[in-house]
Amino acid sequence: MRTKLWARIGxxxxxxxVVGLGLVAIPAGAGAQPELPPVSAEELVASxxxxxxxxxxxxxxxxxxxxxxxxxxxxxxxANGTSDxxxxxxxxxxxxxxxxxxxxERTLVSDGTTAWAYDSEDRxxxxxxxxxxxxxxxxxxxxxxxxxxxxRQTSTVSVDGxxxxxxxxAYELVLTPNPTERTLLREVRIAVDAEKRVPLRLTVLANGSxxxxxxxxxxxxxxxPQDPALFTFTPPPGTTVTDAPEGTGEKPQRPEGVQPTVVxxxxxxxxVARAPQGDRSQQRPExxxxxxxxxxxxxxPWGSGRLISTAVASxxxxxxxxIAAGAVPEQVLTEALAR
Amino acid sequence: MTAxxxxxxxxxxxxxxxxxxxxxxxxxxxxxxxxxxxxxxxxVPTGAVLGMLGPNGSGKTTLIRMLLGLTRPTAGSAELLGxxxxxxxxxxxxxxxxxxxxxxxxxxxxxxxxxxAAEPLLTSGAIPGAVDTALExxxxxxxxxxxxxxxxxxxxxxxxLAGALLxxxxxxxxxxxxxxxxxxxxxxxxxxxxxxxxxxxxxxxxSHLLAEVExxxxxxxxxxxxxxxxxxxxSGLLDSGIGGLEVTTPDVGLxxxxxxxxxxxxxxxxxxxxxxxGPEAPEIVxxxxxxxxxxxxxxxxxxxxxxxxxxxxxxxxxxxxxxTEGDSxxxxxxTEGDGExxxxxxxxxxxxxxx
Amino acid sequence: xxxxxxxxxxxxxxxxxxxxxxxxEVRWVFRRPRTLIxxxxxxxxxxxxxxGVVVADRNGPGLIGAVAxxxxxxxxxxxxxxxxxxxxLATAMAAADALAGEAAHGTLRGLLLAPVSRVRLVxxxxxxxxxxxxxxxLVIAVVGVLAGMVVVGSADGQMVTLSGTTLGFGxxxxxxxxxxxxxxxQLAAVGAVxxxxxxxxxxxxxxxxxxxxxLIAFGVLSAIPALxxxxxxxxxxxxxxxxxxxxxxxxxxxxGSSTVRALCYAAIGLGITVWRMQRRDA
Numbered sequence: 001m002r003t004k005l006w007a008r009i010g011x012x013x014x015x016x017x018v019v020g021l022g023l024v025a026i027p028a029g030a031g032a033q034p035e036l037p038p039v040s041a042e043e044l045v046a047s048x049x050x051x052x053x054x055x056x057x058x059x060x061x062x063x064x065x066x067x068x069x070x071x072x073x074x075x076x077x078x079a080n081g082t083s084d085x086x087x088x089x090x091x092x093x094x095x096x097x098x099x100x101x102x103x104x105e106r107t108l109v110s111d112g113t114t115a116w117a118y119d120s121e122d123r124x125x126x127x128x129x130x131x132x133x134x135x136x137x138x139x140x141x142x143x144x145x146x147x148x149x150x151x152r153q154t155s156t157v158s159v160d161g162x163x164x165x166x167x168x169x170a171y172e173l174v175l176t177p178n179p180t181e182r183t184l185l186r187e188v189r190i191a192v193d194a195e196k197r198v199p200l201r202l203t204v205l206a207n208g209s210x211x212x213x214x215x216x217x218x219x220x221x222x223x224x225p226q227d228p229a230l231f232t233f234t235p236p237p238g239t240t241v242t243d244a245p246e247g248t249g250e251k252p253q254r255p256e257g258v259q260p261t262v263v264x265x266x267x268x269x270x271x272v273a274r275a276p277q278g279d280r281s282q283q284r285p286e287x288x289x290x291x292x293x294x295x296x297x298x299x300x301p302w303g304s305g306r307l308i309s310t311a312v313a314s315x316x317x318x319x320x321x322x323i324a325a326g327a328v329p330e331q332v333l334t335e336a337l338a339r
Numbered sequence: 340m341t342a343x344x345x346x347x348x349x350x351x352x353x354x355x356x357x358x359x360x361x362x363x364x365x366x367x368x369x370x371x372x373x374x375x376x377x378x379x380x381x382x383v384p385t386g387a388v389l390g391m392l393g394p395n396g397s398g399k400t401t402l403i404r405m406l407l408g409l410t411r412p413t414a415g416s417a418e419l420l421g422x423x424x425x426x427x428x429x430x431x432x433x434x435x436x437x438x439x440x441x442x443x444x445x446x447x448x449x450x451x452x453x454x455x456a457a458e459p460l461l462t463s464g465a466i467p468g469a470v471d472t473a474l475e476x477x478x479x480x481x482x483x484x485x486x487x488x489x490x491x492x493x494x495x496x497x498x499x500l501a502g503a504l505l506x507x508x509x510x511x512x513x514x515x516x517x518x519x520x521x522x523x524x525x526x527x528x529x530x531x532x533x534x535x536x537x538x539x540x541x542x543x544x545x546s547h548l549l550a551e552v553e554x555x556x557x558x559x560x561x562x563x564x565x566x567x568x569x570x571x572x573x574s575g576l577l578d579s580g581i582g583g584l585e586v587t588t589p590d591v592g593l594x595x596x597x598x599x600x601x602x603x604x605x606x607x608x609x610x611x612x613x614x615x616x617g618p619e620a621p622e623i624v625x626x627x628x629x630x631x632x633x634x635x636x637x638x639x640x641x642x643x644x645x646x647x648x649x650x651x652x653x654x655x656x657x658x659x660x661x662x663t664e665g666d667s668x669x670x671x672x673x674t675e676g677d678g679e680x681x682x683x684x685x686x687x688x689x690x691x692x693x694x
Numbered sequence: 695x696x697x698x699x700x701x702x703x704x705x706x707x708x709x710x711x712x713x714x715x716x717x718x719e720v721r722w723v724f725r726r727p728r729t730l731i732x733x734x735x736x737x738x739x740x741x742x743x744x745x746g747v748v749v750a751d752r753n754g755p756g757l758i759g760a761v762a763x764x765x766x767x768x769x770x771x772x773x774x775x776x777x778x779x780x781x782x783l784a785t786a787m788a789a790a791d792a793l794a795g796e797a798a799h800g801t802l803r804g805l806l807l808a809p810v811s812r813v814r815l816v817x818x819x820x821x822x823x824x825x826x827x828x829x830x831x832l833v834i835a836v837v838g839v840l841a842g843m844v845v846v847g848s849a850d851g852q853m854v855t856l857s858g859t860t861l862g863f864g865x866x867x868x869x870x871x872x873x874x875x876x877x878x879x880q881l882a883a884v885g886a887v888x889x890x891x892x893x894x895x896x897x898x899x900x901x902x903x904x905x906x907x908x909l910i911a912f913g914v915l916s917a918i919p920a921l922x923x924x925x926x927x928x929x930x931x932x933x934x935x936x937x938x939x940x941x942x943x944x945x946x947x948x949x950g951s952s953t954v955r956a957l958c959y960a961a962i963g964l965g966i967t968v969w970r971m972q973r974r975d976a
Contacts, residue, residue: 007972014965021958025926103756105856118858237849410975429809440800456718457808
């Protein structure tokens with residue numbers, strides 16, 4: 001009968017809707033690992049060091065499970081959760097980076113001679129000339145390369161299978177700390193594009209958790225020429241344009257006397273620095289995070305202070321104004337402070 | 340005489356010919372633990388005016404809704420105009436079920452136009468004309484452009500009737516059509532039912548007003564507690580109820596002996612004699628006249644529907660009083676159906692009660 | 695009788711033409727006073743936002759803040775604002791009237807007896823709900839553009855994106871259109887689910903209460919960090935995606951995925967409605 005047929009069709013469509021919703025909602029598991037010719041770790045690292053990806057555009061997803069405490073005034077990307085970064089590069093130093101947030105967007109554009117930072121929330125644009133050593137922010141190409149270079153002495157570097165990232169086949173380069181390293185980190189995985197030899201994804205795994213503590217990687221990536229209009233910036237009407245102070249870019253000048261000292265090397269490096277002296281609540285530059293109320297109180301032979309710990313790193317801010325931080329447990333920090 | 344006997348005797352038999360206008364086969368509807376309709380078999384012959392009788396809650400409306408395909412039966416099947424899939428017959432069916440349903444913020448005319456837009460048999464061009472005709476027919480022409488919200492109960496009922504009559508129908512189903520109507524409205528409904536019957540349409544009308552049914556129907560179906568107590572041609576039902584001829588005559592002795600001679604069963608009664616068995620009425624009248632009996636009047640002795648109803652339902656005991664409730668705007672109708680006066684020698688044996 | 699018989703000779707068909715049914719439904723929808731009142735109130739939303747932005751006269755945070763001096767953002771901000779509660783409620787109201795309301799008035803019976811087949815009835819009703827939703831979205835978008843240009847104003851009729859680029863009037867209006875279509879997709883999902891509820895009840899208020907309750911429940915669920923995994927299942931979790939239309943180049947990912955999600959919800963709602971209407975007593 002038609003009634004029964006339509007009732008069946010109706011329930012079928014409803015079930016299909018639920019299944020479809022499930023397909024959308026449940027992220028596709030690790031896809032089939034692509035078959036790639038074997039490559040040694042040395043070869044892979046070397047090829048990454050030499051590569052030049054050319055123009056590309058894509059979206060990078062930052063998946064942050066560091067467990068950083070919420071810091072007023074800090075960018076949303078620091079808090080736990082996922083956020084997207086949209087990146088375009090013409091391969092010759094001109095580029096655009098967008099940091100979309102729910103309500104607005106921060107945009108960084110470098111046209112080769114001038115870098116612009118535009119914030120839609122207060123409609124301000126900061127302009128500064130580009131110097132040769134300017135590093136593109138949040139570019140996984142650069143950050144992964146740097147990480148490999150730094151960690152090779154104290155780590156085991158191996159190629160552990162393959163993966164598919166942003167639809168592209170990639171080798172999984174794994175950096176594991178040597179057993180002597182006293183670190184919170186378990187391993188760092190870098191997915192390297194099989195063809196372009198560009199790092200596509202960086203995954204940081206901490207001890208005690210199977211899930212990544214931090215992951216940044218492309219979810220969408222296309223190589224090829226990009227629209228040149230992306231690499232120019234004209235301040236839109238109604239924008240306040242300021243010139244960045246010389247030196248450290250848009251961030252306020254760092255006060256004197258805070259040159260950091262480095263204790264240890266490799267995975268258990270601890271950086272000890274001196275925080276700005278004086279009444280912090282008044283001297284704190286506008287927009288900078290207020291750290292004075294964070295963490296839990298700790299004390300020891302080195303003095304007393306507050307411990308801020310996350311999944312991959314710890315920091316101690318002492319009451320006498322010192323800061324020690326590293327990807328290490330609390331004990332290593334206190335040893336460094338006691339020096 | 341038990342109720343079962345009556346039902347057996349009175350079961351409508353359409354016999355050969357066209358398919359019945361409506362047919363129920365073992366229709367049953369159960370809501371939770373309540374059995375609303377309990378296995379009803381019914382055939383409504385084409386051209387009949389079927390009165391569906393029963394107290395409130397006897398299953399009349401549920402039965403009608405199942406016939407029309409508005410309610411899915413728990414068991415059994417229904418057929419409309421020979422179609423087992425009711426929607427194929429519905430274009431030819433007009434219905435007013437469970438009160439008129441219209442939108443309060445639209446005028447009567449707009450409401451009908453919206454209903455007419457969904458009528459398969461109306462061409463788009465014919466809609467305004469059909470709506471106007473239907474409005475005039477139920478006497479709502481003057482109030483057509485007032486909002487339905489402001490209609491009186493009777494006007495709402497008339498609009499509902501108009502909705503059922505938008506298209507010439509082969510079957511019209513009216514559920515309590517005189518609800519809320521004044522005497523004039525009731526008369527109008529009866530006139531419309533008569534017109535429908537004359538034009539060959541089949542009409543099913545449910546009511547708890549016995550007099551109304553008796554006045555307008557050719558057939559009746561009596562329901563109680565979801566069961567069919569009796570169904571059949573109204574005249575046949577009434578005849579089988581008590582039956583017999585009532586002869587008004589002063590010559591009782593002569594009449595009795597005359598009839599005894601031809602083997603008829605007769606006895607003194609009323610203002611003369613009562614013949615309960617024997618030859619057909621014309622023959623009896625002829626016999627008596629030939630024997631020199633002075634015949635003043637011959638009645639087919641029939642009960643009023645109300646008596647029949649009481650008789651049908653009393654057998655099971657505890658029947659709610661029917662016919663006394665509801666609105667009483669049916670003046671002196673019941674008396675008209677009080678048996679058919681048979682004029683002197685020419686007796687129509689089975690004329691039914693339709694006027 | 696004979697007069698009717700002559701004028702009403704139609705072809706022997708068992709269903710009225712679909713176009714006539716749809717036209718009758720649309721006429722009915724727009725004759726309903728509450729539909730017109732709702733649309734009138736929706737026209738006020740962008741005007742109120744525009745006046746508020748002009749009176750406040752400073753850049754605030756968020757989408758509303760982006761409206762200041764940037765009139766073409768107004769319709770998008772107003773649509774986002776209305777999508778949070780008012781548009782879904784208006785859609786639910788239309789869906790409530792479509793089946794539950796008709797059943798309560800006894801008019802559903804009339805339609806089924808005409809006869810309108812039950813599947814076709816669902817189609818006609820879904821169309822009616824979609825028309826109401828589209829009208830509401832259109833009112834906000836059009837009044838938003840007008841109020842944006844007249845009350846808020848913008849430099850040369852341009853739209854300043856969140857990325858700091860400037861779009862011409864035509865492209866700005868195209869972005870508004872994109873958001874309007876996307877919002878309509880989300881409302882289609884709400885409408886389909888509301889229609890399913892509507893097919894299950896005879897009380898229109900139950901439909902409104904269900905949709906309102908659903909919105910609140912989704913809001914609460916999405917605010918609980920431990921239930922993060924639930925986010926992709928929730929219809930409302932993509933409802934801020936209109937902001938992406940203000941980026942340059944436009945980011946379609948969030949709008950795309952939320953549209954797919956909305957279509958799934960719409961399929962669920964319509965499927966249940968069709969299934970339920972097959973057995974519903976009217």
